[in-house]
Amino acid sequence: MNGKILEIENLTVSFDGFKAINNLNFSMDKGELRVVIGPNGAGKTTFMDVITGKTKPTTGKVSFKGRNLLPYSEHQIACMGIGRKFQTPRVYLKLTPRENLELSCAQHKNVFASLVGRASPGEHRTIAGLLETIGLISKADIPAELLSHGEKQRLEIGMLVAQSPDLLLVDEPVAGLTDEETANVGNLLLALAENHSIMVIEHDMEFVRQIARQVTVLHQGSVLCEGSMDEVQNDPRVIEVYLGTPQDEHPAIA
Amino acid sequence: MYLQLQLPEGQIPEFFSLYGVEKLPLFWQPFYSFPFTIFAVFAIPTLVAAILGYLVFRNRIRGVYFSILTQAALIVFFNFFNGQQKLINGTNGLKTDTSLLFGVQVSDIKVQTTFYICTILLLLGGYALCRWLTSGRLGRLLVAIRDDEPRLRFSGYDPTGYKVFVFAISAGLAGIAGALYTVQSGIITPKSMDVAFSIEMVIWVAVGGRATLVGAIAGALIVNFAKTFLSEQFPAFWLFFQGALFLLVVTVLPSGLLGLLSSDTVLWLRSRLGFPPKVSTYPSLEEDLEVQYERQNLRD
Numbered sequence: 169m170n171g172k173i174l175e176i177e178n179l180t181v182s183f184d185g186f187k188a189i190n191n192l193n194f195s196m197d198k199g200e201l202r203v204v205i206g207p208n209g210a211g212k213t214t215f216m217d218v219i220t221g222k223t224k225p226t227t228g229k230v231s232f233k234g235r236n237l238l239p240y241s242e243h244q245i246a247c248m249g250i251g252r253k254f255q256t257p258r259v260y261l262k263l264t265p266r267e268n269l270e271l272s273c274a275q276h277k278n279v280f281a282s283l284v285g286r287a288s289p290g291e292h293r294t295i296a297g298l299l300e301t302i303g304l305i306s307k308a309d310i311p312a313e314l315l316s317h318g319e320k321q322r323l324e325i326g327m328l329v330a331q332s333p334d335l336l337l338v339d340e341p342v343a344g345l346t347d348e349e350t351a352n353v354g355n356l357l358l359a360l361a362e363n364h365s366i367m368v369i370e371h372d373m374e375f376v377r378q379i380a381r382q383v384t385v386l387h388q389g390s391v392l393c394e395g396s397m398d399e400v401q402n403d404p405r406v407i408e409v410y411l412g413t414p415q416d417e418h419p420a421i422a
Numbered sequence: 423m424y425l426q427l428q429l430p431e432g433q434i435p436e437f438f439s440l441y442g443v444e445k446l447p448l449f450w451q452p453f454y455s456f457p458f459t460i461f462a463v464f465a466i467p468t469l470v471a472a473i474l475g476y477l478v479f480r481n482r483i484r485g486v487y488f489s490i491l492t493q494a495a496l497i498v499f500f501n502f503f504n505g506q507q508k509l510i511n512g513t514n515g516l517k518t519d520t521s522l523l524f525g526v527q528v529s530d531i532k533v534q535t536t537f538y539i540c541t542i543l544l545l546l547g548g549y550a551l552c553r554w555l556t557s558g559r560l561g562r563l564l565v566a567i568r569d570d571e572p573r574l575r576f577s578g579y580d581p582t583g584y585k586v587f588v589f590a591i592s593a594g595l596a597g598i599a600g601a602l603y604t605v606q607s608g609i610i611t612p613k614s615m616d617v618a619f620s621i622e623m624v625i626w627v628a629v630g631g632r633a634t635l636v637g638a639i640a641g642a643l644i645v646n647f648a649k650t651f652l653s654e655q656f657p658a659f660w661l662f663f664q665g666a667l668f669l670l671v672v673t674v675l676p677s678g679l680l681g682l683l684s685s686d687t688v689l690w691l692r693s694r695l696g697f698p699p700k701v702s703t704y705p706s707l708e709e710d711l712e713v714q715y716e717r718q719n720l721r722d
Contacts, residue, residue, distance in 0.1 A: 220576060246578035258573045260566040267562050272577045274559065279583045282560045331578060 171234070173198045173335055173365045174219070179228030181214055181389075188214040189225070190389035196335075201361040203368045203376050205400075206386035207409055212369045213255060215386065216337050220252050221245040232335065247277065251333035255340045257320035261313035265304050265323050268312055269295045272330040294330065301356065302326040318349045325356060329364075336366045342375050354378040385409070447509055463601040464594040471593030475586040484571065493617050500615040515611025518604055529608060541602050545639065548595050552635050555591070564588065625668050631680025640679060 174196040181189040189211045196202055206212050217223035219230060221242040230237045237245055246252075259268050273291050274282070287295070299305045302322040307315060312323060321341060328336055341357065342350040350372065357366060357379055370376050376383065376397065383400045385392040387409045393400060400406055452458045478491060504513050526533050555561065566574050567581050574581055604610040623642075630641020645667070653660040675681055 222572075241580075242575035243578050243580040246576050252576045254573070254576075258570055260562075260569050260573070262565050262569055263562055270559070271562060271566060271574075271579075277579045279560070279587050282563055282584075283555070283558070286558070327577065 171198060172196065173200070173233060174367075175229075175231045176219075177229045179218065179230065180226045181211075181218060181223060182226045187389055189218065192228070192386075192390050194384065194391060196365060196367065198334075199361075199363075199365055200382065201357070201366045201368070201379065202382050202384060203370060203380040204384045204386060205370060205373075205376060206392070209388075210386040211389040212386055213339060214389075216252060216339055216367075216369065219245075219337060220250060243277070246331065246333075249332075249334035250337065251328040251331045251335070252337045253324050253328050253339055253341060255343065257317065257324045259312045259315075259320050259323050259327065262311055264309045265299065265312055265315070265326075266295060266308045268323060268327055269298055269330045272327040273332075298326045298330055301329075303352075318345050321345060321349075321353065322356070325353070329360060334365060336360065336364050338366060338368045340369055340371065342370065342372050347374075350375050351378070449509075464597045467597030467600075468590045468594040472586055472590040475589035476582070479582045479585045479589075493620065496615055496617060496620060500612050503612040503615065513612060515609050515613070516604075517609045534606065537602060537606050541606070544598055544602065548598070549635060549639065551591075551595075555588075556635070560584070622664075625664070625671075627678075629667060629671050629678055631678030633677075634680050637678050637680040644679070 172195050174194070176192060176194040179189055179192040179194075180187060192211075192215070194215075204212055204215070214223060218225050219232075219237070221237065221240055221244070224238065232245075232248060232250060235248070237248075240248070259265075260271070263271070270287055270291070273294055274287070275291075276282075299308050302325065304315075304319060304323060304326070307319065312320065315323065321344075325338070325341060328338070338357070341353050345353065354375055357368065360366060361379075368379065380397045382394065383397055384394045385400055385403075385406050392405055392409060393403050395403070453462070474495065478488060483491060503510060507513075510516065521527070523533060556564065563574070563579065563584055567584060571581050600610075603614075626641040626645045627638045628641070629645050630639065631637025645664075648663070648667070649660065652663050656663075671678060
């Protein structure tokens with residue numbers, strides 16, 4: 169099946185009259201790796217908030233695998249198969265990486281399953297494999313608060329994968345990482361892209377160039393243009409948005 | 423109430439006649455049964471807490487607002503119980519020490535000893551229950567809820583159910599504790615439903631050590647022992663001691679008395695006693711081949 173995994177029509181989100189997202193149309197194919205870029209305040213994170221149910225749109229339609237997402241709350245959307253990584257790494261600090269992964273990996277997420285449930289052998293294998301992939305085997309059993317920033321970023325991506333979602337939303341996965349770590353995360357995402365649909369929000373243009381096939385540029389809450397990295401970079405409107413207007417603080421295009 | 427109903431056939435507890443109530447109110451009828459009373463001791467608080475908790479947690483009320491809400495609910499219940507003379511003797515409360523239990527007066531030393539032993543056994547049982555609840559995956563989920571509840575929603579969990587569950591369990595335990603308190607103190611009145619008293623219990627936990635089960639038990643024992651001792655020695659100043667104790671714990675011992683036993687203190691003692699300091703390293707260091715190699719070569 170090669171239909172659309174995510175379709176968004178005429179989406180508008182307004183906070184007290186300020187339109188963070190303005191009449192946005194967007195769609196993603198199954199199995200696609202899409203990078204979303206845009207200057208600060210373009211509405212990138214709000215866009216993810218809407219998809220994951222954190223923010224309810226003012227008008228518009230969001231559908232995932234053909235199902236309308238709007239009536240569902242965050243955890244229901246997560247169970248349908250949308251996983252999300254946050255801008256700053258948010259892992260459970262008092263738990264160890266292994267426990268963090270176990271929580272995300274568990275099949276049954278209601279109270280009584282958690283009360284009596286133990287991780288199945290299959291889950292143990294998945295977790296061990298994931299720990300190896302994200303390179304945290306030697307630190308699997310120390311509290312996550314002792315991990316470095318880069319390790320937390322990797323752990324959170326691991327938690328995302330442990331949920332085995334169909335669509336991964338990844339918000340700035342390489343913020344604050346060294347070049348080497350950035351390349352590692354890039355390879356990790358490319359490996360994941362082989363059997364997941366992934367949407368990445370990023371500022372780091374080197375990184376975008378490394379992983380991007382299709383790029384969407386957001387500006388003032390709407391899609392400015394879409395295309396391959398080269399097309400987007402040479403689009404005069406994109407250059408204007410990033411470099412031409414004086415109020416932009418981060419002219420991040422390389 | 424079961425105790426109040428240990429009367430000859432056809433009579434109702436004395437206080438009812440004061441307010442012109444001739445017949446036992448309907449909702450007291452089941453309390454003629456001893457097993458039902460025991461069941462109700464934990465089932466009713468559990469149920470009430472589950473309903474309240476569901477309404478509160480579903481609306482994502484958390485933290486300080488939740489604390490304020492529970493205290494407000496306390497005052498609401500206080501006013502309700504205080505005003506219900508015809509149902510529960512209102513502000514005068516219910517006396518238990520002159521009632522009969524299985525034909526023996528409750529204030530009898532033997533009965534009291536039995537209650538005391540029951541209390542200890544139930545404390546151990548309660549501790550075991552909580553230990554079991556917090557040890558498995560549920561325990562880790564509760565830690566996760568404490569640290570980052572919104573994040574948990576995106577991992578596919580609904581925190582509401584978990585919070586209602588633990589809130590209801592704690593209410594059930596409190597119900598058992600309240601029943602034991604009533605039979606051992608001899609009287610229960612709505613005055614026990616006091617904001618200051620409920621905050622005092624928080625002090626017990628803070629003194630013992632937050633986020634631990636043993637700490638709560640130790641804190642309750644220590645503070646109440648000190649209360650008995652100091653209020654006998656210095657009746658006028660007990661409350662100052664309690665205030666000072668709380669200030670001391672908050673400023674000097676944020677993790678309570680149990681925090682004193684933590685690894686930091688052990689390390690401090692070791693260095694005081696002249697042992698070489700034990701340095702804990704990052705796990706990757708221990709496994710680093712280069713480090714292992716150098717260590718071996720340095721020893722040789």
